Amino acid sequence: MSEKTTPETKAEQPATGEEARKQAAATESLVQLGQVSVPPAESNVFCLTIIGQVEGHLMLPPQNKTTKYEHVIPQLVAAEQNPKVEGLLIVLNTVGGDVEAGLAIAEMIASLSKPTVAVVLGGGHSIGVPIAVSADYTFIAETATMTIHPIRLNGLIIGVPQTFEYLEKMQERVTRFVKSHSRISEERFKELMFKTGELTRDIGTTVIGLEAVNDGLIDEIGGIGEALKELNKRIAERKAASNFAIGPQPVPAGVETAIGEGGA
Amino acid sequence: MILYTSMPIDRVMDGWENGPGPLIEIEHTGMTMLLSPLSPGVGRLVRLVSAPLETYLNPSYAPGSLIYYGTEALSRRELAPSDYQTSSIM
Numbered sequence: 001m002s003e004k005t006t007p008e009t010k011a012e013q014p015a016t017g018e019e020a021r022k023q024a025a026a027t028e029s030l031v032q033l034g035q036v037s038v039p040p041a042e043s044n045v046f047c048l049t050i051i052g053q054v055e056g057h058l059m060l061p062p063q064n065k066t067t068k069y070e071h072v073i074p075q076l077v078a079a080e081q082n083p084k085v086e087g088l089l090i091v092l093n094t095v096g097g098d099v100e101a102g103l104a105i106a107e108m109i110a111s112l113s114k115p116t117v118a119v120v121l122g123g124g125h126s127i128g129v130p131i132a133v134s135a136d137y138t139f140i141a142e143t144a145t146m147t148i149h150p151i152r153l154n155g156l157i158i159g160v161p162q163t164f165e166y167l168e169k170m171q172e173r174v175t176r177f178v179k180s181h182s183r184i185s186e187e188r189f190k191e192l193m194f195k196t197g198e199l200t201r202d203i204g205t206t207v208i209g210l211e212a213v214n215d216g217l218i219d220e221i222g223g224i225g226e227a228l229k230e231l232n233k234r235i236a237e238r239k240a241a242s243n244f245a246i247g248p249q250p251v252p253a254g255v256e257t258a259i260g261e262g263g264a
Numbered sequence: 265m266i267l268y269t270s271m272p273i274d275r276v277m278d279g280w281e282n283g284p285g286p287l288i289e290i291e292h293t294g295m296t297m298l299l300s301p302l303s304p305g306v307g308r309l310v311r312l313v314s315a316p317l318e319t320y321l322n323p324s325y326a327p328g329s330l331i332y333y334g335t336e337a338l339s340r341r342e343l344a345p346s347d348y349q350t351s352s353i354m
Contacts, residue, residue, distance in 0.1 A: 061279035074320040096269030125270035147270040
């Protein structure tokens with residue numbers, strides 16, 4: 001990574017912090033190269049999009065739009081580690097996918113120390129549900145839907161005996177995760193999952209916008225604007241909290257003595 | 265592997281038997297990448313096998329982006345399907 005050098009000459013009216021730096025970079029490029037290149041806007045928010053099928057251990061045929069977990073997981077590590085990234089916006093429009101990969105992504109998002117806000121646009125179905133609820137705060141567009149259905153009727157399974165018990169366990173993993181990361185109760189989630197009569201091909205429920213909020217699955221109705229506002233608020237709160245923690249620290253006893261002795 | 269999806273499984277797995285096609289693994293600018301070759305020196309990124317962490321935040325190295333590696337790619341090997349597809353479902 002190249003370090004940006006601070007320009008020798010300062011602008012006549014220096015602005016503060018980030019603004020000043022951008023302005024200085026633009027001025028420098030004008031002076032040095034005779035051209036104005038707008039420095040690329042650096043965002044403090046990393047946007048992660050979860051689209052199409054969440055691809056797991058098998059590569060899906062190319063007609064599928066996929067989100068590849070082997071890319072998303074290092075991305076989350078990089079976002080957590082990169083000091084320029086102060087918050088994550090997770091945008092979901094997914095039809096589900098691999099259970100293992102989906103839960104891995106959801107667990108990773110839930111374990112991040114930086115603020116995370118998720119927005120469900122269009123749909124956050126099946127394994128998209130735990131991914132959506134894994135963020136600190138969640139939004140759903142008014143028209144967006146989430147399909148909650150059992151794993152066993154729409155699953156693909158390879159060479160596993162005792163299929164029924166196995167699928168029950170897989171379902172339990174999803175249920176437990178959703179319960180512990182949202183306000184919905186286990187009973188209500190299972191009720192939605194096994195509800196008969198609403199879906200023609202499968203048993204389960206499709207919840208639309210406000211219904212997901214009323215059931216406690218999602219926190220609020222909203223789109224990108226609301227989500228970014230919430231994320232910026234959380235980033236500011238986190239900064240304030242860390243500034244407070246850094247603030248006046250008690251001086252260790254040994255240091256105090258040493259200073260005292262030195263001064264005497 | 266269990267697919268938990270609201271999309272019909274036959275639509276998802278359609279074309280499975282054709283496989284992902286030939287893939288090549290190249291080492292380029294310090295990264296090992298798995299590419300689906302399009303023409304000599306150009307490939308579509310399937311995944312980053314090993315790369316510096318910050319590369320994952322760079323959209324130009326997102327899966328599906330075009331990689332121009334030229335003809336002087338340091339090491340390149342053709343992969344047999346068994347190398348990247350761990351098991352079969354049928």
